[in-house]
Amino acid sequence: xxxxxxxxxxxxxxxxxxxxxxxxxxxxxxxxxxxxxxxxxxxxxxxxxxxxxxxxxxxxxxxxxxxxxxxxxxxxxxxxxxxxxxxxxxxxxxxxxxxxxxxxxxxxxxxxxxxxxxxxxxxxxxxxxxxxxxxxxxxxxxxxxxxxxxxxxxxxxxxxxxxxxxxxxxxxxxxxxxxxxxxxxxxxxxxxxxxxxxxxxxxxxxxxxxxxxxxxxxxxxxxxxxxxxxxxxxxxxxxxxxxxxxxxxxxxxxxxxxxxxxxxxxxxxxxxxxxxxxxxxxxxxxxxxxxxxxxxxxxxxxxxxxxxxxxxxxxxxxxxxxxxxxxxx
Numbered sequence: 001x002x003x004x005x006x007x008x009x010x011x012x013x014x015x016x017x018x019x020x021x022x023x024x025x026x027x028x029x030x031x032x033x034x035x036x037x038x039x040x041x042x043x044x045x046x047x048x049x050x051x052x053x054x055x056x057x058x059x060x061x062x063x064x065x066x067x068x069x070x071x072x073x074x075x076x077x078x079x080x081x082x083x084x085x086x087x088x089x090x091x092x093x094x095x096x097x098x099x100x101x102x103x104x105x106x107x108x109x110x111x112x113x114x115x116x117x118x119x120x121x122x123x124x125x126x127x128x129x130x131x132x133x134x135x136x137x138x139x140x141x142x143x144x145x146x147x148x149x150x151x152x153x154x155x156x157x158x159x160x161x162x163x164x165x166x167x168x169x170x171x172x173x174x175x176x177x178x179x180x181x182x183x184x185x186x187x188x189x190x191x192x193x194x195x196x197x198x199x200x201x202x203x204x205x206x207x208x209x210x211x212x213x214x215x216x217x218x219x220x221x222x223x224x225x226x227x228x229x230x231x232x233x234x235x236x237x238x239x240x241x242x243x244x245x246x247x248x249x250x251x252x253x254x255x256x257x258x259x260x261x262x263x264x265x266x267x268x269x270x271x272x273x274x275x276x277x278x279x280x281x282x283x284x285x286x287x288x289x290x291x292x293x294x295x296x297x298x299x300x301x302x303x304x305x306x307x308x309x310x311x312x313x314x315x316x317x318x319x320x321x322x323x324x325x326x327x328x329x
Contacts, residue, residue, distance in 0.1 A: 027060040028227055033072045033081040035212070037065055038256035039264065040272035041181060042085070043249045048238025050252050057234040059227070065260055076101060082220055083231055087211045088292070089140055092301050095319050096310035100218040104323040105232045106292035107239070108212045108279045112180040113144055115200040116187060121174045124198050126152040126205075132174040135161030141177060143303045144202040144209055151205065165190075181275035185268055209300045211279075213292065221321055232323040236289050243277045246270070290324035 034042040045063060048054055054061040064081055066072045072084040077099050086094075091103050115134070117123035123132065126148070134156045136142050149156060159173050165183050168176035169190055178184045180201070188194065202208065214232060221228045242249035250269055257264045280289065287293055294316050301313040 026058055027055060028058060028224075029060045029062070030054075030083065030227070030231060031062045031064055031081045032083040032231075033064040033070060033075045034066045034085045035072045035087075037067050037260060037262050038063070038253060040250065040253050040269040041212070041276060043253050043273055043276065044239030044242040045235055046252050046256055047242040047249050048234055051238070051241065053238050053241070054231075054234045057230040059230060059234060065256075076215060076217065079217075083214055083216050083228075085212050086215050087140065088213055088297070088300050089143060089209060089211075089304060091213060091215055092297070092304055092314060092319065093140070093309055095314040096304070096312065101215050102218050102221060102318075103213045103215055103292055103320045104221065104228050105214040105235065105290035106210055106296070106320075107214060107235075107290060108210045109281075109287070109296075110279045111144065111201075111203045111207070111209045111211060112182075112275065112279055113141065113202055113209070113211070114178050114180055114184065115145065115148070115175050115202075116168070116178050116184065117175045117198045117200075118192070119196055119198055123174060126154065126200065129154050129156055129175060131155065131157070133157045133159050133172075134175040135159050135167060135173040135177055137161055137163075137177050139307075139309065143300075143307050143309070144207045145177065146307060147207050147303055148200070148202060148205060151207075181272045181279070185271045189268070207299075207303075208296065209303065210292075210296050214290075228321075229323045232290060236324070239280065239289070242273070243281070246273055249273060288324050291322070292320045 032045065034045065038046055049061050049063060064070055064075065072081070073086060073090060073094065075081040076084040077094070088103070088106065091101060094101055123129055134145070136145055136158050161167065161173070161177055165176055165178065165187055167173050169187070176183070178187065187197070214235060216228055250266060250273060253269050254264065254266060297316050297320065301310070304310045305313055
C-alpha cells in the first residue's frame with residue numbers, strides 16, 4: 001500500500017512539474033522600450049506588466065526605460081528591443097530613410113504639442129504672434145509650429161528652446177512650445193493661472209499630428225505576426241485598465257520612477273495620466289484604439305515633406321500593419 005502511494009505522488013509530482021514548465025516554455029521573451037522614463041505617459045504598459053496581462057497573452061516582457069541613455073529608436077533599429085514607442089513623425093521619417101520599421105498601433109489619436117503665450121504679452125490670436133519671439137524645440141518638433149506660421153502668414157523670431165520653460169517664465173520668449181501633459185502643467189505649477197494664458201493647440205488648427213505609437217521591425221512581424229498582435233492587444237488592455245483605475249496605475253508609475261531614481265511628484269503624474277486619456281480616447285475619435293487613419297498619416301507625412309525632412313512619402317500600407325483587436329492586415 002505504501003509503495004502504491006509513493007508511486008502515485010511521484011506521478012503527480014511529475015505531472016505538475018511538466019505542466020508548469022510547459023507554461024513557462026509557452027511564454028515568449030519580449031523586450032520593449034518607451035521613448036522616455038517610466039512616467040504616466042507610459043502607465044498602461046507598466047500596469048499591464050505588473051498585473052500579468054502580458055503573461056496572459058503569452059508574453060514574458062522586459063521593459064527597458066527609455067530616455068537620453070536608451071533612445072527607443074536606436075534600440076529598436078539595432079535589434080536590442082523587439083518593440084518601441086515612437087512619434088508618428090519619427091516613424092515616417094525613419095521609414096523614408098529606408099529603415100524597415102512599421103507602426104502596429106497608433107496609441108495617441110490627438111497631438112499634445114501646443115504653443116503657449118501670456119495674455120499680458122498681448123497675444124490672444126495667431127496674428128498677434130507676428131514679430132514675437134517663439135521658443136521652438138528641435139527639427140521634429142518644429143513641423144507643426146512652422147505649418148502654423150505658414151497657415152496664418154506669420155513672421156516670428158525663432159528661438160531654440162531647451163526642455164525647460166524657464167525662458168518663457170522669465171519673459172525671454174513671448175511664446176513657448178509645450179506638451180499638454182507635461183510643460184503646460186509645469187507652467188501652471190509656477191503660479192500662472194489658465195485664464196492668464198493663451199493656448200494654441202495644433203489639433204484645433206487643422207494640424208493634428210498624432211504622437212506615440214507602437215513600432216517594431218518589419219522582419220519581427222513577418223517572423224511572428226501573432227506575437228505582435230498579442231503585444232498590441234495586451235498593451236491596449238493594460239491602458240484600458242490603467243485609465244479606469246488611475247490610483248492603481250499611478251502607484252505603479254511612482255514605484256517605477258523611484259526604482260530608476262527619478263524625482264517626480266504624484267500631482268504631476270496624475271495630471272499626465274488624465275491628459276493621456278484625453279489624447280488616446282478623444283471625444284471626436286472615429287476609430288478604435290490603436291488604429292492609424294490614412295488621413296492622419298498623410299497629414300504628418302506631407303508636413304515632413306514640406307519641411308524637407310523626407311524626400312518622398314512612404315506607402316501607407318507598407319508602413320502601417322494593423323494589429324488592433326479583430327483587425328487583420
